[in-house]
Amino acid sequence: xxxxxxxxxxxxxxxxxxxxxxxxxxxxxxxxxxxxxxxxxxxxxxxxxxxxxxxxxxxxxxxxxxxxxxx
Numbered sequence: 001x002x003x004x005x006x007x008x009x010x011x012x013x014x015x016x017x018x019x020x021x022x023x024x025x026x027x028x029x030x031x032x033x034x035x036x037x038x039x040x041x042x043x044x045x046x047x048x049x050x051x052x053x054x055x056x057x058x059x060x061x062x063x064x065x066x067x068x069x070x071x
Contacts, residue, residue: 016070018049023064029057036068045069
């Protein structure tokens, strides 16, 4: 099986892009990290990507839009 480099390029570009997530009631950065990365411990990646808007990882509010960087 051969992979055409032209068809593989869009997938590679998408892999490095950030997405955005709107905080829902009951969310924590750990819960969001678990959903997006498969590990709650990676909440610091989301926290750091959203500074200076976030000053404390325990203080997020419904309706906030958070950048979720690609790993």
